Amino acid sequence: MADRAFWYEMVDTATKYGRIGRLMKSARTVVEDCLGIKPGETVTIVSDTEISPLVYHTLSGAVTAAGGIATIVIMEPLPHASAEPPSVVAAAMRESDAFINVCSRTISHTKARYVAQFEYKRRYVIMPATTEDMLISGAATADYKKLKEVGLKVIDVLTKGKQVRVISDYGTDVSFSIEGRPPKNVFEAREPGSVAIFPGAEAPLGPVEDTVNGTIVIDRFILEIGLVSEPVTWKVRNGKVYEITGGREAEQLKEYLSKHGDENSMYIGEFSIGLNPYARSIGSNLEDKEVYGSVHIAIGSGVHYPPYYTAKYHSKTHIDGLMLKPTVFVDGKKLVDKGEIVGAPRF
Amino acid sequence: METKIIEMMKFARVPFELNAKPGDRVAIIADTQTDPLVWETLSAAAHEIGAEPVVTIMLPRKGHGHEPPDPVAAAMKDSDIVLLVASTALAHSQARDRAQKAGATIIFMEQLTSDMLTYGANADEYREMDILGKRIEDIWTSGKSVSVRSTLGTNLTASIEGRRGFHICGVATPSVVGGKRCAFHDGECGVPPVEGTAEGLWVVDTWMHHCGAIRDPIKLTIEKGKVTKFEGGFEARRLEEYIEKNGDEYSYYCPSEISIQLNPKLEFTGIGRTDKKVRGGVHIAMGTNSTFGGKITSKLHLDGVSRNYTIIVDDILVLDKGKIAV
Numbered sequence: 001m002a003d004r005a006f007w008y009e010m011v012d013t014a015t016k017y018g019r020i021g022r023l024m025k026s027a028r029t030v031v032e033d034c035l036g037i038k039p040g041e042t043v044t045i046v047s048d049t050e051i052s053p054l055v056y057h058t059l060s061g062a063v064t065a066a067g068g069i070a071t072i073v074i075m076e077p078l079p080h081a082s083a084e085p086p087s088v089v090a091a092a093m094r095e096s097d098a099f100i101n102v103c104s105r106t107i108s109h110t111k112a113r114y115v116a117q118f119e120y121k122r123r124y125v126i127m128p129a130t131t132e133d134m135l136i137s138g139a140a141t142a143d144y145k146k147l148k149e150v151g152l153k154v155i156d157v158l159t160k161g162k163q164v165r166v167i168s169d170y171g172t173d174v175s176f177s178i179e180g181r182p183p184k185n186v187f188e189a190r191e192p193g194s195v196a197i198f199p200g201a202e203a204p205l206g207p208v209e210d211t212v213n214g215t216i217v218i219d220r221f222i223l224e225i226g227l228v229s230e231p232v233t234w235k236v237r238n239g240k241v242y243e244i245t246g247g248r249e250a251e252q253l254k255e256y257l258s259k260h261g262d263e264n265s266m267y268i269g270e271f272s273i274g275l276n277p278y279a280r281s282i283g284s285n286l287e288d289k290e291v292y293g294s295v296h297i298a299i300g301s302g303v304h305y306p307p308y309y310t311a312k313y314h315s316k317t318h319i320d321g322l323m324l325k326p327t328v329f330v331d332g333k334k335l336v337d338k339g340e341i342v343g344a345p346r347f
Numbered sequence: 348m349e350t351k352i353i354e355m356m357k358f359a360r361v362p363f364e365l366n367a368k369p370g371d372r373v374a375i376i377a378d379t380q381t382d383p384l385v386w387e388t389l390s391a392a393a394h395e396i397g398a399e400p401v402v403t404i405m406l407p408r409k410g411h412g413h414e415p416p417d418p419v420a421a422a423m424k425d426s427d428i429v430l431l432v433a434s435t436a437l438a439h440s441q442a443r444d445r446a447q448k449a450g451a452t453i454i455f456m457e458q459l460t461s462d463m464l465t466y467g468a469n470a471d472e473y474r475e476m477d478i479l480g481k482r483i484e485d486i487w488t489s490g491k492s493v494s495v496r497s498t499l500g501t502n503l504t505a506s507i508e509g510r511r512g513f514h515i516c517g518v519a520t521p522s523v524v525g526g527k528r529c530a531f532h533d534g535e536c537g538v539p540p541v542e543g544t545a546e547g548l549w550v551v552d553t554w555m556h557h558c559g560a561i562r563d564p565i566k567l568t569i570e571k572g573k574v575t576k577f578e579g580g581f582e583a584r585r586l587e588e589y590i591e592k593n594g595d596e597y598s599y600y601c602p603s604e605i606s607i608q609l610n611p612k613l614e615f616t617g618i619g620r621t622d623k624k625v626r627g628g629v630h631i632a633m634g635t636n637s638t639f640g641g642k643i644t645s646k647l648h649l650d651g652v653s654r655n656y657t658i659i660v661d662d663i664l665v666l667d668k669g670k671i672a673v
Binding site: 072 | 386401403404
């Protein structure tokens with residue numbers, strides 16, 4: 001089944017005794033640096049039966065060590081990414097000061113999350129499909145202060161920018177407006193209603209709907225489908241993908257969308273630049289998107305963020321497609337040159 | 348990989364067979380002292396019948412009756428069925444009360460171990476217990492007075508006039524506070540006698556809260572519905588001290604509950620969780636009974652389990668030396 005393709009990368013999660021010591025460092029970063037948990041605050045760790053217990057146990061331990069009140073919630077894996085979680089889980093999320101998403105399939109683009117984060121002003125950390133390995137190696141090992149420096153430069157350019165064009169050696173050539181759509185700052189979630197990604201980082205924004213035109217060639221990875229063996233091409237007109245072509249993965253994506261999608265599944269909802277030189281492209285639903293100098297563009301639910309609480313299109317699905325070494329122009333000026341961020345070299 | 352799950356699966360299904368239907372939202376409330384195998388197996392059993400299980404794990408509460416964290420309370424309130432498998436009882440918590448009033452069925456399973464899920468009654472046996480329990484409940488409800496005797500010297504009378512009996516036998520039954528509840532393992536039917544009417548001697552010979560399995564029977568003298576004298580060995584002293592330290596004046600009210608135990612598939616093992624349900628046993632309580640139809644609210648509710656009792660309600664022999672006679 002196409003939508004189970006990504007499980008393979010979670011195979012490493014056979015618990016190794018004593019490994020908790022190495023996981024603890026990342027868990028503390030999430031709890032103390034990203035969330036800034038204070039004594040007495042309640043934190044819900046939302047997980048499912050496909051996640052290694054060591055991941056949520058360690059996070060829960062870090063919360064407890066910081067004086068917080070930890071609750072782990074374990075559900076069955078969702079039928080697809082961003083399907084609504086059970087109402088029991090939604091209730092626990094909105095009744096905590098902060099909640100951490102370590103589900104094998106993300107709950108990021110769900111009503112449960114919007115209600116908890118935006119209406120109840122809860123802090124939220126995105127870390128879906130986290131494996132033990134992802135808390136020890138790769139993106140998690142980056143120096144987060146330096147990462148933030150890179151990120152703020154990119155955010156600055158995108159915030160001031162109006163028009164973006166992305167091209168790549170594989171044939172991508174797509175343009176859109178980002179006017180009035182500054183990227184989200186996802187380095188920490190210390191304010192009520194804010195969001196962070198761990199391991200980070202990226203600079204995600206929702207392009208102005210209906211302004212996206214051109215060709216997007218996904219050369220590396222598609223969420224829920226996995227690494228692509230042959231590039232997948234999305235033809236876009238006025239913000240909507242009208243044609244998907246390519247090899248096996250293109251077929252899998254079409255099958256997936258016909259099964260889980262809805263009338264808004266084909267609209268472009270997100271554009272984001274990866275920032276982390278230590279992130280690996282390993283077919284992970286989280287880490288791949290954070291790879292330094294990569295770009296991912298998503299179809300389906302738009303990026304929701306204050307003050308743009310409601311994106312124009314909401315869908316049951318949100319599927320990211322990753323380009324590893326694209327070139328990005330902002331108002332005609334290069335921001336990313338074949339996977340290297342201009343003015344913010346790898347560290 | 349634990350292989351015990353193979354034995355557990357059969358019994359973990361029972362509470363769901365009796366109380367759940369496909370699509371039910373099931374919350375399994377555990378803490379970090381709960382054997383993960385317990386919630387894992389129960390969650391699997393819920394999944395198997397088509398319900399939607401969610402497990403919540405919190406840090407252990409300070410003691411029985413302490414409130415869970417807000418996210419857990421919210422999860423309980425938003426469920427159709429709540430399984431309480433934490434290491435402390437949430438039975439007397441606000442969170443349980445709110446969930447039950449919101450319509451959730453509560454299944455009490457606190458301190459359940461993975462071993463306890465490897466034996467017990469099956470669904471059909473529970474349904475039989477439920478019928479028997481209902482029959483005895485009706486005797487309690489229509490009865491006026493109760494007499495309890497045993498060969499070890501128990502000789503106790505109390506009025507039960509106007510009091511409703513109850514039975515909980517694995518199939519959730521309506522509670523006086525609203526909603527439904529049962530336990531697992533389960534099987535008992537009892538009554539909260541009228542406060543202040545009991546006279547006589549109560550001898551506990553098997554198990555007592557905070558004392559564990561009993562070596563020297565505890566002899567408790569009851570006057571005007573209150574325990575006035577503790578006699579016996581180590582356990583009697585332990586009980587007296589415990590109430591002095593942790594109880595209040597209402598803790599001495601006795602009997603606040605008389606329950607006949609019905610589960611044919613359990614044996615006396617010295618573990619309260621199951622000793623309280625073994626068929627033919629009787630547990631009598633001191634302290635709180637307002638949660639099941641009495642008037643006493645105390646900091647404590649202490650059960651004492653005994654064997655080979657004879658119970659007569661008005662002129663009906665209900666229990667004859669530990670054998671159910673109706």
